Amino acid sequence: MFNSLSDRLAATFKNLRGKGRLSEADVDATVREIRRALLDADVAVPVVREFTGKVRERALGAEVNAALNPAQQIVKIVNEELVEILGGQTRRIRLAKNPPTVIMLAGLQGAGKTTLAGKLSKWLKGQGHSPLLVAADLQRPNAVKQLQVNGERAGVPVFAPDPGVSSEFEAATGDPVAVAQAGLAEARSKLHDVVIVDTAGRLGVDAELMQQAADIRAAISPDEVLFVIDAMIGQDAVATAQAFDEGVNFTGIVLSKLDGDARGGAALSVATVTGKPVMFASTGESLDDFEVFHPDRMASRILD
Ligand code: GDP
Numbered sequence: 001m002f003n004s005l006s007d008r009l010a011a012t013f014k015n016l017r018g019k020g021r022l023s024e025a026d027v028d029a030t031v032r033e034i035r036r037a038l039l040d041a042d043v044a045v046p047v048v049r050e051f052t053g054k055v056r057e058r059a060l061g062a063e064v065n066a067a068l069n070p071a072q073q074i075v076k077i078v079n080e081e082l083v084e085i086l087g088g089q090t091r092r093i094r095l096a097k098n099p100p101t102v103i104m105l106a107g108l109q110g111a112g113k114t115t116l117a118g119k120l121s122k123w124l125k126g127q128g129h130s131p132l133l134v135a136a137d138l139q140r141p142n143a144v145k146q147l148q149v150n151g152e153r154a155g156v157p158v159f160a161p162d163p164g165v166s167s168e169f170e171a172a173t174g175d176p177v178a179v180a181q182a183g184l185a186e187a188r189s190k191l192h193d194v195v196i197v198d199t200a201g202r203l204g205v206d207a208e209l210m211q212q213a214a215d216i217r218a219a220i221s222p223d224e225v226l227f228v229i230d231a232m233i234g235q236d237a238v239a240t241a242q243a244f245d246e247g248v249n250f251t252g253i254v255l256s257k258l259d260g261d262a263r264g265g266a267a268l269s270v271a272t273v274t275g276k277p278v279m280f281a282s283t284g285e286s287l288d289d290f291e292v293f294h295p296d297r298m299a300s301r302i303l304d
Contacts, residue, residue: 001231002264002302008037009078009303016071024060030074031056042234042265047085047272054081079299085268086295087277091252096223099193100132102184104220106213106248107228108240109201112256112282114143116228117198118150119282119290124194125156132192134183135160136176136216139200147198153287157192159183176200180216197222205240210247217248225250226279229270230257237266238273245274256282259289267298 012033019026031052038048058077065073095101103120105113114137121131133151135158137143144160151158161179180197187195199216202209217225227250229237244250253274255267258281271278283289 001258001260001262001267002041003261005037005041005264006302006304008040009034012037013071013075016074019070022059022070022074026070027056027059027074031059034078038265038268041263041268044235044238044265044269044273047269050272051081051085075303079303082268082299082302083295085272086298087271087293088295090292090294090296091277091279092292093279094223094251095194100184100187101194101224102197102220102222103194103224103226104180104197104199104213104217104222104248105226105228105254106199106244106250107201108205108230109140109203111201111228111230112254113137113201113228114146114150114198115285115287116226116254116256116280116282116290117147117196118154118156118287120226120280121151121156121194121196122154122287123290124196125154129194130192131156131194131196132183132187132190133158134180134187134195134197136180136183137198137200138174138176138179139202143198143200150287159186176212177215177219180220184220205243205247210243213244213248224252226252226254227276228254228256228282229266231255231264231266232257232260232262234262234265238269241270241274245276250274250276252277252279254278254280254282255293259283264302 035048035052055077059074107113117133121133124131133156135144135147148158199213225248227244253270253276278293281291281293
């Protein structure tokens, strides 16, 4: 991830080394290189435009730091602007004043939601919470089973509709909104302080899926709605993120499959175009491949 972008930016900055002062032409040439590098990394055009505009303005502006040479000055500006487009400060989960804290997951099928549910629950458990996973993805035949497997690995219980058992939840079978509500009731009665609700994804954004997710959101009033997006989807990331933002008004983003060799554009675009922060990163198939997303660390990694 970001390897090619990192190399391109490093090469650009190298050209500035040894320069005593940067002319407007130097700045323009540098900004042009940065623009090309970002576009080649699949960063969305409006994001690239805004980014390079700010870098240019600041590089030409009165920002003089006697301790830094011109090349270092530009690196510093690019670093700060990268942190900005990645969401600024690290955003932590908002815990409900009156537990349980309800976290709903949304995203396309295959984005990594069910895997993330396991990772997030394990991480929260490690922080002293007592999470409950709720299987409200009833579209994909295997999704409930997969969540149960992940829950078992994480040592976290899973609430799922059980078609074979006569219980008050039987009516909920097949209805994801009812399952989500019943899961929440279960969490309250068993004193779980966090509930993570996995929802269905389809291969493409569609109205029915969005309505179902919106209905679940309305029924359980989550404290956080995390939109999980596969960083490998490249240019499609922006339209997908915007559609989900309109549909479920998510509160935070999880970038999954950051271990892949994606060019990184999705990661750099989605926070800016939606105005929502990237909160977590998923970096592999094991439950421990999960981290809190720190915009400053990611920016440093790109500029390393
Ligand atoms: P869902 O349909 O959104 O619930 O997606 P899943 O959680 O089932 O994930 C789809 C596939 O991607 C599975 O094969 C996962 O093992 C894999 N996967 C999920 N997250 C990651 C990740 O961060 N890195 C990699 N390499 N694979 C992942």
